[in-house]
Amino acid sequence: MKIHGRHYRTIWLDDDGWGVIVIDQTRLPFHFETVRLATAEAAAHAIRHMTVRGAPLIGATAAYGVALALRVDASDAALEQALALLGATRPTAVNLHWALARMRERLIGLPEAERVGAAYAEAGAICDEDVALCRAIGEHGLGVIREIAEKKPAGEPVNILTHCNAGWLATVDWGTALAPIYLAHDAGIPVHVWVDETRPRNQGAALSAYELGSHGVPHAVIVDNAGGHLMQHGQVDMVIVGTDRTTATGDVANKIGTYLKALAAKDNGVPFYVALPSPTIDWRLADGLKEIPIEERAGREVTHLFGQGEDGSTGFFQVAAPGSPACNPAFDVTPARLVTGLITERGIAPASAEGLARLFPEMTSGVAA
Numbered sequence: 015m016k017i018h019g020r021h022y023r024t025i026w027l028d029d030d031g032w033g034v035i036v037i038d039q040t041r042l043p044f045h046f047e048t049v050r051l052a053t054a055e056a057a058a059h060a061i062r063h064m065t066v067r068g069a070p071l072i073g074a075t076a077a078y079g080v081a082l083a084l085r086v087d088a089s090d091a092a093l094e095q096a097l098a099l100l101g102a103t104r105p106t107a108v109n110l111h112w113a114l115a116r117m118r119e120r121l122i123g124l125p126e127a128e129r130v131g132a133a134y135a136e137a138g139a140i141c142d143e144d145v146a147l148c149r150a151i152g153e154h155g156l157g158v159i160r161e162i163a164e165k166k167p168a169g170e171p172v173n174i175l176t177h178c179n180a181g182w183l184a185t186v187d188w189g190t191a192l193a194p195i196y197l198a199h200d201a202g203i204p205v206h207v208w209v210d211e212t213r214p215r216n217q218g219a220a221l222s223a224y225e226l227g228s229h230g231v232p233h234a235v236i237v238d239n240a241g242g243h244l245m246q247h248g249q250v251d252m253v254i255v256g257t258d259r260t261t262a263t264g265d266v267a268n269k270i271g272t273y274l275k276a277l278a279a280k281d282n283g284v285p286f287y288v289a290l291p292s293p294t295i296d297w298r299l300a301d302g303l304k305e306i307p308i309e310e311r312a313g314r315e316v317t318h319l320f321g322q323g324e325d326g327s328t329g330f331f332q333v334a335a336p337g338s339p340a341c342n343p344a345f346d347v348t349p350a351r352l353v354t355g356l357i358t359e360r361g362i363a364p365a366s367a368e369g370l371a372r373l374f375p376e377m378t379s380g381v382a383a
């Protein structure tokens with residue numbers, strides 16, 4: 015993604031070759047600032063406090079967190095401690111656990127002297143692979159957008175609704191849900207994106223809108239409650255969202271509010287697609303509602319809003335009645351029956367055990383078989 019004319023990934027190594035630089039997403043869209051992570055604790059803090067967020071980027075940051083820990087102590091005990099620390103940061107996105115398991119598998123059998131180099135190489139490979147997976151998701155999703163565009167009067171935009179931020183900022187580059195949109199726009203297909211603001215943290219209004227604007231994609235921010243109305247009036251041609259964990263049977267956990275959009279889409283005959291790289295599939299799970307852990311975040315995210323005042327200063331503003339308690343489940347589960355298709359790096363699968371098994375036959379032992 016280009017910001018101010020320069021291409022950025024969302025995570026990279028500092029000039030010294032070991033410090034890890036990330037974009038501080040808590041400062042966007044008002045300030046583009048980076049943060050240097052120099053310890054595993056700093057990486058864990060960045061994930062927990064959402065300096066970085068989005069399932070694939072959480073996994074990539076955790077992988078580098080392991081490398082940072084091993085620089086200090088490359089023993090088995092230190093490795094296990096770093097895996098536990100980083101694994102406890104956020105519960106819903108399975109990419110975190112996938113990345114940590116991969117790091118452990120790569121490192122545990124190595125002599126201590128080789129671990130640091132191998133850890134950086136593996137974290138780098140996870141990042142490079144994420145870029146390739148997201149690009150492939152973009153290509154497959156582009157086909158869907160193109161098909162819809164061909165059925166519309168010439169020049170009329172394909173109206174796409176998205177929820178939360180499953181774009182460049184949520185991954186290492188490209189994004190998942192937004193990758194097909196970038197490719198469609200670049201291919202000259204007219205697209206227009208309805209961006210759900212995505213309360214409570216406003217990842218749509220703050221991050222997706224920032225990205226789309228930086229790439230020149232026409233879009234409009236809408237309140238989370240507007241999607242159903244727009245669908246009823248024929249103003250949404252398709253929905254594309256990301257996911258933090260998808261079961262082997264095609265149930266999809268994503269940012270709170272996704273389920274309501276899927277219900278509205280079903281009622282209005284609007285195709286509802288979920289874009290995901292395969293590390294987001296939890297092959298052990300068959301029932302998303304019962305089995306996917308849903309993160310509960312602080313009530314303060316509901317009662318207070320982050321924004322910029324007219325004098326240019328940024329800060330938090332209370333919007334709820336002082337003293338009122340708040341409840342803040344951060345994700346919900348959309349059952350597979352409401353999902354039109356899962357856009358993966360290998361193609362588009364029906365949201366079902368059979369559909370996923372057909373695309374990923376090597377993973378189909380257990381519940382997906």
Ligand SMILES: CSC[C@@H](O)[C@@H](O)C(=O)COP(=O)(O)O
Nearest residue numbers: 067068069180184190256257269
């Ligand atoms: C490609 S990212 C997919 C999901 O991680 C994204 O849609 C999402 O819900 C992010 O939640 P967040 O709480 O901002 O980390």
